[in-house]
Amino acid sequence: MDLNTVNRVVSARSRSDLRELGEGSVPLAGGSVLFAEPDPLIHTLVDLQAFGWTPFEITDKGLEVAATATITEVSQLPDDHGWRAHPLFYQCCTALFGSFKVWNVATVGGNICTALPAGPMTSLFSALDAEALIWKADGSDLRIPVSELVTGDTTTSLDSGDVLRSIQVSARSLGSATAYRKIALSAIGRSGAVVIGRLDPVDESFVLTVSAATVRPEQLRFAGLPTASELRTAIEGIDSWFTDAHGAADWRRAVSALLAEEIRVELTEASR
Template sequence: MRSTRGDLRSMDLDIDTVRVARTRADCALRPGEAFLGGGTFLYSEPVRPGVTGLVDLMGLGWEPWSVDGSGLRVAGTCTLAELVAGPGALGAPAGDRSGAPGPYRGLGIVGECVSALSLSAKVARTATVGGNLALGLPAGSMVGLFVALDARAVVWTPDGGSRELPVADLVTGAGRVDLAPGELLREVRVPCLALGARTVFRRASLTPTGRTAAMVTGRALPDGAGSDSAGPGGDGPGRVLLVMTASTPVPHAQLVRAGDHDALDHWIDSVDVAGGWYEDTHGTADWRAAMTRRLAHEALDELGGGA
């Protein structure tokens, strides 16, 4: 549901203006304006108090995604359908008989992470990666995807500059993100090392098609490799990065030695000290904690198995 005047009439949004951004200069917000990406969440909720105008980012024409020597870049305006059809397809098995892993096997969890949002094909063709990340919702599975891939967010600042931060640090609470007024999530960057890694995905919800209540993603690290965004844990051979989302207000990432289930339990137990478990109509805190523990142990077994 891209922001066109026809869409706005049909959706009956209580706003005064819509501007389509064509250049970076057009992204400078005027008083009362807010950014509009795909708009699927915006159109499902009342307009925030004080918002009288929208700036449609889809007119910028950013390339949805690209891969080069530095890794994968995904534009904030890349739709979820484009993410699956592009990077998600790169991560699919090659289909040959050699059994050799492909150079992009780390992207094999893209499709599962998008499916975790339980959205229709119509919404997937419109909702954007940047919008899902910028909402900061616990069930926003793009957070779990890109934290597992050690991605960094590139943010445009109102003064014409930019800054970078780990996607792991972008979400600061349920519905809260580290974006100042006027800042715009330009893209996320996934390093080459993560593209070829083995990755894992696990998810739980109260119903088969319900909102994600617990999600665990992760990737295997090369011997001796670490991750700046993974928090405490140290480096060493046979380590995996595990990421908990949906069941907690903020993403939690940790390096764990393959097979060290005691250390994994200790980490999960520490969540009660570091902000606790999220609770809403889609799952109680105790149930989410139990599901997360089960999924994390399964993920550790899978990533620690080699291959």
Template sequence: MDIDINTVRVARSRADCVLRPGEAFLGGGTFLYSEPVPAEVTGLVDLTGMGWEPWSVDGSGLRVAGTCTLEELLAGPGRLGASSEGPYRGLGIVGECVSALTLSAKVARTATVGGNLALGLPAGSMVGLFAALDAVAVVWTPGVATGSTGRAGSREVAVSDLVTGAGVVDLAPGELVREVRVPAVALGRRTAFRRASLTPTGRTAAMVTGRAGERAPRITVTASVAAPLSLYARDHDMLDRWIDWIGGNDGWYEDTHGSHEWRAAMTRRLAHEALEELGGAA
């Protein structure tokens, strides 16, 4: 850990979330504290002081705050999805997606949903979880909206579109992930999860999440690709053509945790297993 900064501010209001020169946002900080702080960062703004409710659910769906820890995600939405039937069965993959990060209990108590999304790492399994659930991220923008309210703005972006490359996220300077919203219809759909790594406790190298749909299951691939990819797969032949297309467009991600060829083979196998599981009624 190499922390060399001058200031830490605890944000307690929307106005406090406007970054000053040299500042960056701090969520759980588990990744930030594991890497040298970039030289241009001289101060941190701690978002945990905002006091956001970790999660809530109502008739419109599920809302998960950017500062919701992975432990809180497991204890809340993860618990709701424990039953294979009922209005929240889509959340049955929450536990598996959290476990895919191979976290210690200490890290799970601190690491946040918004932080995992904002990092944009291929193995960041919160992207695969919420992309499968057709979620949108509510992004707070630093600009001040016009009109009498004087409130800063916000925008929504599909979680499946939030990560655009390995470590590249559709967030402009000063923007932050306020919350993730999952529509009620997705909460009640059956979901599937598959994962592969080179070692039992290794970093996720291929991950497939899926959700049953009215016409076709939606299959989402992460970890083996730089940015999430999704397909409404009507059958296995269609799925094979899509996976061939990924390879034909040099879409497989490669690092020390898995080669192109191995990740492609694992993704194909896992995707077919997920599609098989999701076949039939939604």
């Protein structure tokens, strides 16, 4: 799709270049969503790829993922650090049934900030209790859980001019045992529900993250692996199920409960 109202492209090479952002001026990363439909209000694109951010930085604290890292790069993250959660990276990427063209340009930051309920990078980094680094428009930095960054269907907690710089995943989360389930109404359809369980390697606490079926990521936390009854009761307490062409709210609630129980059983067996 041509954005025929755009008359200016700014290559962001320093943080000061982000001052261009504002009404009618938007960030450009991969552009897979930005160029998908016309928006006559946009007149300026601020190209974040010009920063040249390294896709991944691995430290003693864990893994930092640049907002401009692509889905393909995330799917190909090497398994050479002994992270038990490593399979989750590729698994979540497969929840985006785009062509190789989309995978090669769509970015972590764009996927999260677009805030579609079925955003697979939102699912991935929420489940890992990852933290987003936000470059605020006033020049300050803000760190916020990814699960809190997305607030609803296409809405976020970002203010005008804010930019998602990177995602930080702790070494503790990377060492967690995880289990992943995804369901859709058709074999190559948009996710109707993505459910991820994570068992903490230190205190054996359990967190279940439900997304795609809800307008924002929902997380259920337990001191340890819950019983089937406890888990089902917690899921029934979620109030953000929604209905669209990819599934009805009652179906999403029902299948999420079934997938959650599969995850509970899988992680129970893995912990023995």
